[in-house]
Amino acid sequence: MTHKHKTQVCIIGSGPSGLLLAQFLAQAGIDTIVLDRRDRAYIEGRIRAGVLEQGTVAALEDAGVADRLYAEGLRHDGFDLAFDGTRHRIDLVGLTGKSVMVYGQTEVTRDLFSAREKQGQTFFFNVENVVPTDLKSDKPIVRFRQNGEDHTISCDYIAGCDGFRGVSRAAIPSDVLKTFERIYPFGWLGILVEKPPVSDELIYANHARGFALASMRSKTRSRYYIQCDVADDVALWSDDRFWEEFAARLGPDTAASLQTGTSFEKSIAPLRSFVAEPMRYGNLFLAGDAAHIVPPTGAKGLNLAVADIRMLSRALITHYNASNDIYLDTYSETMLKRVWKVERFSWQLSTLMHQFPENSPFEKRMQRAEFDYITSSEAASKVIAENYVGLPLE
């Protein structure tokens, strides 16, 4: 027997994109069903992003889920770029009048789940064999299995919020879908440690031994990364080996204030730039990592996802509550323009800050020259600052 369900918008994926979309649509009285191949505890436990642009903070406030963010988040008015131990501060507030907020993706997800649960959201967790079909019809269908039983959801629209490895993007015919990809020849080894951060603000460091990032999740919890071989086994990286490498890349002046300890999370993530075009096919809309990936340099992944959802929710609400499809019809084009600009920034900052195995001494001198230019030119610093705090939605 197949269980049949109906809704206005079926949302595939309950990461930040899917949850925020469900929250915005619920506020406007639009019915949604959310499905995910994982369960809530697993999704809440995923350690990922942590730097929120002002536009993202405003979106979470509009969604009614910013109380804890304002109480516990850390406002950052700047960050440092470092080259072989020399630091240069990018004064975000001085250069743009804006700041960013440090608040973990785990917490954003928790806040959204709590809000959705309080309002009686219909979730299907641990689903399998999810297939979005009939995408060009005015009643697309999502089929899936849960606990050995078949289900179908008939809806007006499908939101593909199922991340990079989801099924939504793959449902777009191959003669329509275009993809663009750059895979970087290294990964990031990241750790979490219950120690105060080495600096009040983030430090992105380029060193002859490789990139390092000193980040944080709170005043007592640090998130540190180093560039590594993406094929490395995390077991090869003892805490001692990590600390030695991290301190060397920060340089002696900064490393003098480093508090080391036992890490409680350690993982290696690959770095990739990726864009899928278009972000709409029939009545399927892609949002977040389902449509694009950026390397984490510059902290744009989660912020890009939230920007998509700001526009997609506006488009769906305008359709249902004002019978106007203007934003639905322009969603893909509008967001792709913005996505490519953010891709450019993440790629450029990654190119500036990492050691690339294929780089000749010429490219290394180019990196150094660019750093020297940024440190000596307010205009160059401002370009970085305005991208870092977040470009306008459209």
Ligand SMILES: Cc1cc2nc3c(=O)[nH]c(=O)nc-3n(C[C@H](O)[C@H](O)[C@H](O)COP(=O)(O)OP(=O)(O)OC[C@H]3O[C@@H](n4cnc5c(N)ncnc54)[C@H](O)[C@@H]3O)c2cc1C
């Ligand atoms: C290891 C890692 C580290 C990161 N670090 C940073 C960072 O430091 N800074 C930053 O800005 N960004 C970072 N990102 C990116 C950021 O986390 C993502 O951009 C953000 O999670 C995107 O949200 P999303 O909801 O679009 O996708 P996701 O968070 O990936 O959520 C997609 C959801 O869809 C579900 N799903 C997948 N397939 C299916 C299916 N077939 N059926 C149903 N459900 C499905 C998944 O279980 C998941 O819950 C990182 C990402 C990773 C993977």
